[in-house]
Amino acid sequence: MSNYLIETNGLIKSFGNFKAVNGIDLKVPKGEIYGFLGPNGAGKSTTIRMLLGLIKPTQGMVQLFGRPLKSNRLDILKKVGSMVESPSYYGHLSAYENLNITRKILELPKSEVDRVLQVVRLTEVKDKLVKKFSLGMKQRLGIAQALLGNPELLLLDEPTNGLDPSGIHEIRDLIKRLPFETGMTVLVSSHILSEVELIADQVGVIQKGEMIFQGTLQDLRVKGSSTLIIDANPMERALVHIEQMGYTVQVRDGRLYIPEQTVDPAEMNKKLVMNNISVRHLSEHRDTLEEIFLSITREDLKR
Amino acid sequence: MKLVQLIGTELSKQKRSFLWLFLFIIPLGTTGAMLLDMVIRYDDYLFPNAQENGISSWEMLINENHGVLSWGLFLPVFVAVISAFIHQNESKVDNWKNLLSLPVTRGSVLLSKYLIILVFGWLLVLFNALGLILVGKLTGFPESVSFELFGRYVLFQFISLLAIAAIQNLLNVIMKNPIFPVVVAFVGMIVSGILMYQHQQIGKFFPFLYPYIAGDLGKFGFNPDIAISGGLIYGAIVFMVGLFVFNKKDIV
Ligand SMILES: Nc1ncnc2c1ncn2[C@@H]1O[C@H](COP(=O)(O)OP(=O)(O)OP(=O)(O)O)[C@@H](O)[C@H]1O
Ligand SMILES: [Mg+2]
Numbered sequence: 129m130s131n132y133l134i135e136t137n138g139l140i141k142s143f144g145n146f147k148a149v150n151g152i153d154l155k156v157p158k159g160e161i162y163g164f165l166g167p168n169g170a171g172k173s174t175t176i177r178m179l180l181g182l183i184k185p186t187q188g189m190v191q192l193f194g195r196p197l198k199s200n201r202l203d204i205l206k207k208v209g210s211m212v213e214s215p216s217y218y219g220h221l222s223a224y225e226n227l228n229i230t231r232k233i234l235e236l237p238k239s240e241v242d243r244v245l246q247v248v249r250l251t252e253v254k255d256k257l258v259k260k261f262s263l264g265m266k267q268r269l270g271i272a273q274a275l276l277g278n279p280e281l282l283l284l285d286e287p288t289n290g291l292d293p294s295g296i297h298e299i300r301d302l303i304k305r306l307p308f309e310t311g312m313t314v315l316v317s318s319h320i321l322s323e324v325e326l327i328a329d330q331v332g333v334i335q336k337g338e339m340i341f342q343g344t345l346q347d348l349r350v351k352g353s354s355t356l357i358i359d360a361n362p363m364e365r366a367l368v369h370i371e372q373m374g375y376t377v378q379v380r381d382g383r384l385y386i387p388e389q390t391v392d393p394a395e396m397n398k399k400l401v402m403n404n405i406s407v408r409h410l411s412e413h414r415d416t417l418e419e420i421f422l423s424i425t426r427e428d429l430k431r
Numbered sequence: 432m433k434l435v436q437l438i439g440t441e442l443s444k445q446k447r448s449f450l451w452l453f454l455f456i457i458p459l460g461t462t463g464a465m466l467l468d469m470v471i472r473y474d475d476y477l478f479p480n481a482q483e484n485g486i487s488s489w490e491m492l493i494n495e496n497h498g499v500l501s502w503g504l505f506l507p508v509f510v511a512v513i514s515a516f517i518h519q520n521e522s523k524v525d526n527w528k529n530l531l532s533l534p535v536t537r538g539s540v541l542l543s544k545y546l547i548i549l550v551f552g553w554l555l556v557l558f559n560a561l562g563l564i565l566v567g568k569l570t571g572f573p574e575s576v577s578f579e580l581f582g583r584y585v586l587f588q589f590i591s592l593l594a595i596a597a598i599q600n601l602l603n604v605i606m607k608n609p610i611f612p613v614v615v616a617f618v619g620m621i622v623s624g625i626l627m628y629q630h631q632q633i634g635k636f637f638p639f640l641y642p643y644i645a646g647d648l649g650k651f652g653f654n655p656d657i658a659i660s661g662g663l664i665y666g667a668i669v670f671m672v673g674l675f676v677f678n679k680k681d682i683v
Binding site for chain 1: 443683
């Protein structure tokens with residue numbers, strides 16, 4: 129048995145001729161936070177819906193807790209908390225009453241409602257009708273609902289959607305604590321890398337229904353390129369020298385740009401100085417994760 | 432199955448709902464209308480007429496309620512409204528995905544909706560009948576209340592609603608907008624009205640007519656047993672179809 133808590137094999141979902149999800153092999157290790165990334169319309173929500181059995185896959189298999197979802201749906205869902213897309217709620221009921229409905233179905237003690245209200249800090253407004261809530265409050269309520277009963281697996285689809293910066297921060301902290309405090313495995317989807325960058329151990333990046341990257345953030349970083357930027361005097365001789373070393377050089381704004389990953393900046397500096405070229409500025413620019421993310425999702429768009 | 436929990440939560444969801452008002456207002460309206468009918472026509476026309484036809488005042492009152500006021504024809508539309516009330520909770524902000532992500536079978540969810548629609552429909556029937564008894568008492572009918580008559584009237588309607596509730600439940604599952612099934616029931620009512628007068632043989636197979644047939648005390652000559660067998664058969668078949676459809680449905 130593998131130690132992946134979520135594992136899908138060749139998961140496909142077609143809507144008519146359109147493949148919203150096209151052969152995804154999702155692998156989410158137990159006890160980790162998995163960032164599920166992709167631009168709008170990439171197929172994140174569709175995938176998450178298949179993980180919950182809300183949508184039947186056109187092809188492929190979903191395994192949760194090492195068991196096929198298809199034949200163990202009820203047992204599996206007892207251990208899963210989720211919030212898919214926009215939060216769902218009964219607007220004419222209060223936050224407490226909303227949570228109480230889910231609590232009754234899950235057959236949990238009443239104290240659970242108070243606990244999750246506390247966790248998302250809605251205790252003070254628990255008796256207010258949810259239709260009067262702000263989007264951020266509804267979002268919190270959705271998260272609270274997902275947390276009822278301390279599930280072993282938490283699926284959150286864009287949980288910080290509509291939250292203000294402090295709310296985003298708060299939810300991020302909350303998610304980060306979960307595996308640590310309760311051993312929970314969390315899958316969080318987002319279309320912005322920086323939202324999960326600080327909390328995720330693993331990321332999967334999907335684009336047009338296909339997984340274009342899956343692995344640790346470290347692995348993703350390696351995919352980025354770095355550029356060496358040099359300001360030297362005299363410029364022309366520096367240019368010739370560097371080209372003789374076999375690098376391609378671009379000249380922009382009176383600076384030299386070497387878009388190459390394998391240049392050792394110290395070595396480069398030494399060679400230039402030894403050839404009597406004075407180096408006024410030498411710096412290395414590494415792609416940020418966000419830039420890497422944008423470039424791989426954009427590359428794929430061109431296909 | 433969690434059926435008990437689900438039914439409990441269906442009731443909780445109706446907190447502060449207009450459904451309760453609806454449940455109160457409709458029978459109030461029928462009671463008021465029948466009272467007016469009796470005040471105006473009982474002594475001079477309805478009572479002597481009933482005597483002539485050899486029926487009791489109570490039977491006459493049920494006929495007035497069921498046929499003249501057309502309670503029996505309207506009932507499916509009322510049940511459709513109840514079903515819409517119950518389903519709109521899930522369709523409004525896409526609550527289906529939430530509910531069905533919990534460890535519950537779709538079958539038990541569908542069944543809980545069906546039962547709750549039935550219970551509310553039955554309450555409506557019951558309140559209407561209790562209203563009639565009140566009207567008879569207030570008017571001062573000479574005969575004592577026949578509980579057999581009323582028991583039968585109510586029970587037959589209950590069973591006829593097995594079909595209607597199953598149909599509306601299915602329609603509300605298929606159609607995203609909860610109002611459309613009410614429109615279907617309304618069209619069903621109009622068709623029932625036509626079949627009742629002109630095509631009684633076809634009418635026997637038309638489920639929207641069953642609540643009417645259930646209370647037909649001979650005016651149009653339907654055999655009320657049709658409402659029993661029809662209600663049971665349609666109820667079972669349509670519910671199974673609903674189960675099949677609901678189980679296959681993608682919640683998107
Ligand atoms: N019921 C449906 N019928 C047809 N197409 C659909 C349906 N549901 C989703 N799609 C399409 O599938 C694609 C993936 O949608 P999905 O909602 O999974 O994307 P997403 O990654 O969650 O996007 P977002 O970041 O905007 O939430 C989109 O192009 C969408 O239009
Ligand atoms: Mg989405």
